[in-house]
Structures are given as C-alpha cells and as structure tokens.
Amino acid sequence: MRPILLAGHERALTQIKYSPDGDLIFSVSKDQIICVWFSHNGERLGTYRGHQGAIWTIDVDPTSTILASGSADNTIKLWDIKTGKCLQTWDFPTAVKRVEFSDDGTKLLGVTEKRMGHLGTIVVLDIKLDVEAEQSDEKAMTIVCEESKATVAGWSYLSKYIIAGHEDGSVSQYDAKTGDLIYNIPIHELNQSITDLQWSQDRSYFITASKDKTAKLISSRDLEVLKTYPADTPLNSATITRNKDFVILGGGQAAMDVTTTAARQGKFEARFYHKIFEDEIGRVRGHFGPLNTVAADPTGKGYASGGEDGYVRVHHFDRGYFDFMYEVERERQNRLAAVVSA
Amino acid sequence: MATQTKHDWADDEELEETTTTDLPPQQKIQNKDGTWTIIDYYYNEAGNKVKRTRRVRYVVRREVVNPRVAERRTWAKFGDAASDSPGPNPSTTTVGENIIFVPSVNWRKEAKDEANDPNAQAMKDKLKDKKVKCRICNGEHFTARCPYKDTMAPIGEAGAVDPAAGMGDEPSAAAAAATGAAGPGKKGSYVPPALRGDRAGARGETMGGKYGERDDLATLRVTNVSEMAEEQELRDMFERFGRVTRVFLAKDRDTGLAKGFAFISFADRDDAVKACNKMDGFGFRHLILRVEFAKKAA
Numbered sequence: 001m002r003p004i005l006l007a008g009h010e011r012a013l014t015q016i017k018y019s020p021d022g023d024l025i026f027s028v029s030k031d032q033i034i035c036v037w038f039s040h041n042g043e044r045l046g047t048y049r050g051h052q053g054a055i056w057t058i059d060v061d062p063t064s065t066i067l068a069s070g071s072a073d074n075t076i077k078l079w080d081i082k083t084g085k086c087l088q089t090w091d092f093p094t095a096v097k098r099v100e101f102s103d104d105g106t107k108l109l110g111v112t113e114k115r116m117g118h119l120g121t122i123v124v125l126d127i128k129l130d131v132e133a134e135q136s137d138e139k140a141m142t143i144v145c146e147e148s149k150a151t152v153a154g155w156s157y158l159s160k161y162i163i164a165g166h167e168d169g170s171v172s173q174y175d176a177k178t179g180d181l182i183y184n185i186p187i188h189e190l191n192q193s194i195t196d197l198q199w200s201q202d203r204s205y206f207i208t209a210s211k212d213k214t215a216k217l218i219s220s221r222d223l224e225v226l227k228t229y230p231a232d233t234p235l236n237s238a239t240i241t242r243n244k245d246f247v248i249l250g251g252g253q254a255a256m257d258v259t260t261t262a263a264r265q266g267k268f269e270a271r272f273y274h275k276i277f278e279d280e281i282g283r284v285r286g287h288f289g290p291l292n293t294v295a296a297d298p299t300g301k302g303y304a305s306g307g308e309d310g311y312v313r314v315h316h317f318d319r320g321y322f323d324f325m326y327e328v329e330r331e332r333q334n335r336l337a338a339v340v341s342a
Numbered sequence: 343m344a345t346q347t348k349h350d351w352a353d354d355e356e357l358e359e360t361t362t363t364d365l366p367p368q369q370k371i372q373n374k375d376g377t378w379t380i381i382d383y384y385y386n387e388a389g390n391k392v393k394r395t396r397r398v399r400y401v402v403r404r405e406v407v408n409p410r411v412a413e414r415r416t417w418a419k420f421g422d423a424a425s426d427s428p429g430p431n432p433s434t435t436t437v438g439e440n441i442i443f444v445p446s447v448n449w450r451k452e453a454k455d456e457a458n459d460p461n462a463q464a465m466k467d468k469l470k471d472k473k474v475k476c477r478i479c480n481g482e483h484f485t486a487r488c489p490y491k492d493t494m495a496p497i498g499e500a501g502a503v504d505p506a507a508g509m510g511d512e513p514s515a516a517a518a519a520a521t522g523a524a525g526p527g528k529k530g531s532y533v534p535p536a537l538r539g540d541r542a543g544a545r546g547e548t549m550g551g552k553y554g555e556r557d558d559l560a561t562l563r564v565t566n567v568s569e570m571a572e573e574q575e576l577r578d579m580f581e582r583f584g585r586v587t588r589v590f591l592a593k594d595r596d597t598g599l600a601k602g603f604a605f606i607s608f609a610d611r612d613d614a615v616k617a618c619n620k621m622d623g624f625g626f627r628h629l630i631l632r633v634e635f636a637k638k639a640a
Contacts, residue, residue: 001440001441001443002437002438002439002440002441003437003438003441004435004436004437004438005435005436005437005438006434006435007433007434007435007436008422008434021408021410021411023407023408023411023414023415024414033421033422035422037435038415041429041430041435042430042435042437043426043429043430043431043435044419044422044423044426044430044431044434044435045414045417045419045420045423046419046420046421046422046423046424047420047421047422047423048421049421049422064410064414082417083420084420084421246445272445279447279449280449280450281445281446281447281449282443282444282445282446282449283449284441284443285441286438286441313438315441315443317443318443318444319572320443320444320445320572321443321444321445323574324444324445324446326447
C-alpha cells in the first residue's frame with residue numbers, strides 16, 4: 001500500500017477523526033489550525049482558522065454537519081463543516097483536552113485541564129445540530145474530577161454513561177444524566193496516564209491506550225477488562241478497526257527523548273494486534289516521530305495516523321490485509337460455506 | 343480577508359514575475375494507444391524553465407458511494423485550500439513510498455528470520471555444493487576436524503555415528519554441530535557434554551528451530567512458482583488434496599515478490615503424496631510447477 005502523506009500542519013498532530021461515512025478526515029495539531037481532507041485521495045477540502053492556541057482535540061457530529069474543537073486557548077468552538085465558519089465559542093478557565101459528541105449528536109462533552117487552581121472537569125453542552133441555530137451558552141452539566149484529572153472521556157452506548165480515563169491510570173464511569181460517579185477502577189498502572197479512548201462501533205466497549213505500554217479493551221457497562229495488548233513503548237493512541245477484528249496502537253517514546261535516538265529505535269510504528277487473540281500481527285513504519293493519534297476508517301478500508309513529525313499518513317489497505325485470517329477463523333468459514341452449499 | 347492579508351510582500355516578488363512571463367501553454371495530445379501526452383512548462387526552484395512531458399493513461403473507475411459522500415465531493419474548497427485547483431494540491435498531499443503490510447500470525451518470528459535469511463541461505467548453499475566426507479567416520483566434515491580423530495582409527499565402526507543426526511535440518515543446528523565438531527580439534531578446549539565423542543550421535547531434541555515441529559514427511563517443495571504468486575493462491579490450490587497446515591512462500595524482502603519457491607505442509611502424508619503427483623507439472627500462471635517432497639537440508 002502506498003500511504004498518502006498530508007502535510008497541512010506545521011507542528012505535531014494531536015488528533016485525527018474520520019467522518020462517520022469515512023470520506024472526510026479532520027486533523028488538528030498544535031499549529032492552531034484544523035484541516036479537513038478527502039480520505040480517498042488526500043485532497044484538502046479546507047481549513048478552519050480561529051483558535052489562538054494549540055488544538056488538542058476534535059470531533060464530528062454523526063451527520064457530518066458540525067465540527068467541535070477544543071484548544072489550549074481555553075475554548076471549545078463549533079464549526080460549520082461545509083464553509084469553515086465558526087458558529088459558537090465557549091470559554092473555560094483552562095485548556096480543553098478532549099471533546100466528543102454523543103451518539104445522536106445532541107450533546108457534546110469537553111474535558112478541561114487541571115491548572116491554575118482549577119480542578120479538572122468534564123462539561124456537557126447541549127448542541128442543536130443545525131448550522132443556523134443559536135447554540136445555548138450554558139453548560140448542561142459539569143462533573144468535577146477531584147481525585148485525578150480526566151485526560152480523555154466519551155459517551156457510552158445510548159449516551160447512558162460517560163466514561164473517563166484519568167491521569168492516574170484509572171477509568172471511571174459516570175451516569176450521563178446526573179453526573180454521579182458509578183465506578184472508578186484502577187485499570188492501567190498507577191500514575192501512568194491514559195492517553196486515548198476510542199469506541200467500538202456500537203459503543204458497548206472501548207479501547208484505552210496508556211503510557212504504561214499497554215492498551216486495553218474494556219466493556220462500557222461494568223468496566224471489565226476484556227483484552228490486553230502489551231507493547232514495548234508508551235502508547236499515545238489506540239483504535240478499533242471495522243470489519244476486521246484488529247486494533248491499531250500508536251506510540252513511541254516521549255517527544256522530548258526523540259532527538260537522542262535514531263528513528264529505528266524510536267519505535268515509531270503503528271502496531272496491529274488481533275483484537276481477540278491479542279497477538280501482534282504486523283507493524284507499519286513511516287513516521288519520523290512518535291505517533292500521537294491513530295484513527296480507523298469507519299468503512300474498514302484504511303486508517304490514518306498523525307505523528308509528532310507533523311504529517312498525517314492515510315493508508316488504504318491491500319488485499320493481504322483483508323485476506324488475513326487465523327487458521328481457526330478460516331476453518332470456521334470453510335465449515336459455514338460447506339453448510340450453506342449443502 | 344484572511345487570504346489577502348496572508349500574502350506578504352516579502353513572499354518573493356520574483357515568483358510573481360516568473361509566473362506571468364510567457365510560458366508556452368500546456369499541450370495535450372492523444373496518442374494512438376489511448377494514452378495522452380501532456381507537455382507543460384514550468385520554472386523550477388533555481389528559476390530555470392523546465393519542459394515536462396508526461397504520458398498519462400486515464401482510467402475511469404466507477405465507484406458507488408453514499409449520496410451524502412457524493413454531495414460532499416462537490417463542495418467548494420475554503421480556508422487555506424480555497425485557491426487550490428480541483429484535485430490534490432501537491433504541496434500538501436503527496437504519495438509515500440510503497441509499504442508492504444501483510445498481517446501474519448508469527449509476525450515477530452518472520453521479521454527475525456528475514457534478518458538471518460541471507461546468511462543462513464549462504465551457509466546452506468555452501469554446504470550443498472560441498473560434499474565433504476570424513477575418512478574416519480564418514481561424516482560430512484574434514485577428517486582433520488573429526489571428533490573421533492584421537493579415539494578412532496580411520497574407517498572403523500563408522501556406523502556408531504549417524505552423520506545425518508549430526509547435521510540437523512536447520513542451518514543453525516548445522517552451524518552448532520560444525521562448531522562443536524571444530525572444538526575438539528583444538529586440544530584441551532572445552533567440549534559440552536552433549537557434543538562429546540560418545541554422545542554426539544544421540545543429539546537431543548532441538549529447541550524451537552526455525553520451524554519447530556515441522557513434519558518434513560508431509561512437506562512438499564514447490565519450485566518454479568511465478569513471482570506474482572500469493573500464499574493464498576497456493577493454499578487454495580493445495581487445499582483440494584487435504585488439510586494444509588502450513589504454506590510458506592519465500593518472498594523478496596524489498597520487493598515483496600515471490601522468490602520462486604514455496605513449501606506446503608500437509609497434515610496427512612497421503613494427501614501430500616496425492617498432491618505431489620497431481621500438481622507436479624501443473625501450469626500455474628505462466629510457469630509449470632515442479633513439486634517434490636522436501637528433502638532434509640543436508
């Protein structure tokens with residue numbers, strides 16, 4: 001496969017998101033602009049300018065009309081995807097590290113940083129999925145993280161829970177209606193920050209990546225650890241592929257240590273694991289720095305990774321990827337085929 | 343507004359000039375074979391006029407997409423991309439070098455094998471061509487290197503030592519045996535108990551050779567395989583004869599093309615025999631396959 005290199009950013013990438021149809025890729029970086037690209041050929045559709053600080057996070061609503069971004073300039077902004085116009089700005093006391101739309105797009109959560117005497121919080125905003133509509137300025141709910149600040153958060157299936165990953169390696173589950181803490185479970189190693197949280201298609205389970213060099217598959221309902229994927233480097237991102245039972249992990253040593261080692265030792269590769277058997281099944285090289293974010297195409301045809309080197313690499317898988325099966329999977333398929341034909 | 347202020351006077355005026363000077367217009371000529379020749383002129387970074395001739399074949403590929411997706415493809419570009427022409431802008435979008443990514447169960451092991459491969463192969467080739475026979479024990483080593491040099495008279499009860507046992511089917515094992523054999527040649531050097539004269543024939547099980555428990559009895563060697571072949575195709579072809587436990591297609595590490603030989607292991611030797619008879623001389627792609635039972639590497 002020949003990856004498409006997108007060089008629209010001048011600084012390290014922070015997050016990449018595919019639109020739900022898989023045709024658009026949104027990328028944000030520390031250089032204060034948001035880019036949107038067509039995933040099939042890497043053509044840039046446009047940019048969204050307006051943030052005054054590094055942009056940490058981005059999300060697309062389920063209908064691909066509105067974009068939300070959170071930045072180190074202490075704001076969340078809403079954008080009209082089609083025109084690049086900024087629709088709304090919410091101000092917060094500290095930087096926003098993560099935003100995510102709920103399943104139906106009517107709610108947006110934001111994770112704010114713990115800094116300058118402010119505790120880390122998870123805020124919930126009501127969203128009207130209309131470019132023309134006036135958005136409300138008020139927060140619908142605020143959850144304060146007193147113990148350890150949240151680094152990532154998301155909505156579970158049916159927007160029933162809010163799941164948050166914390167700096168101390170724990171994962172907590174909040175009631176999405178009341179904001180009450182239901183569970184807080186130490187999942188990753190103590191004080192190894194959780195760096196990413198991405199959902200399965202139906203949001204009944206999710207994957208977390210952590211600085212403790214593992215990624216874990218966790219069920220949303222009871223926060224049970226279903227699978228563990230050990231890597232040999234701190235992880236920055238993890239994603240679950242569609243159609244094939246794989247997960248993709250991205251990481252590499254911390255950005256500050258990069259200059260002291262050769263690219264070969266830096267482990268700047270996307271790692272593919274089998275979701276069920278937990279085996280590592282391959283790696284994809286290419287970045288010159290650690291991978292800060294990986295995103296799987298919702299159509300299952302490819303994935304994109306964003307690195308500290310400022311590049312987004314969009315990959316469209318070859319046939320070998322789709323053909324790959326474990327012996328047991330192949331045998332089951334043959335059996336099923338035999339039953340059908342009989 | 344933003345786009346206008348973005349253009350700085352310091353952004354080389356020269357560029358402005360060069361683009362306005364008379365570059366011949368782009369020419370598009372259709373060739374007889376359906377391709378197009380595009381000739382255009384541009385200034386390179388050094389300011390020299392460059393003529394570029396490209397031969398392009400247009401291939402129309404129809405793709406059915408969601409209407410929402412199709413609609414989005416018609417959207418006007420905006421922001422920094424507003425002035426881009428249709429299609430990817432080469433300043434932001436480039437195509438990277440080809441990456442070969444084929445998931446594999448024993449990915450880790452394969453990566454290691456590849457690293458060893460050239461040496462191992464070279465060693466194998468060397469051993470293949472040379473038929474060395476020891477005058478003392480009929481083993482495949484020089485007489486001077488024979489572990490029984492001091493204990494046995496030339497050509498005595500050579501049967502005590504099975505030369506094949508000493509030479510494992512793996513190059514690593516062969517190398518180990520060779521060094522072991524070389525050891526006693528030097529007087530007074532340490533010989534591990536397992537390799538000492540009285541026990542050299544009774545070598546224990548090897549731990550995790552390259553193909554640990556490979557059953558050579560039911561393994562076929564397929565040669566003259568097309569370099570475009572895929573493991574899956576071979577598997578499909580040979581699965582007709584019985585359960586295939588392993589397909590190994592040697593591939594060039596850089597190009598990803600097949601090297602022209604493959605090993606197919608069957609669960610059952612009878613199936614292997616059948617497959618061997620049927621598939622030898624079978625036309626696959628543009629070549630005629632040669633199938634035989636894999637020999638233990640000497």
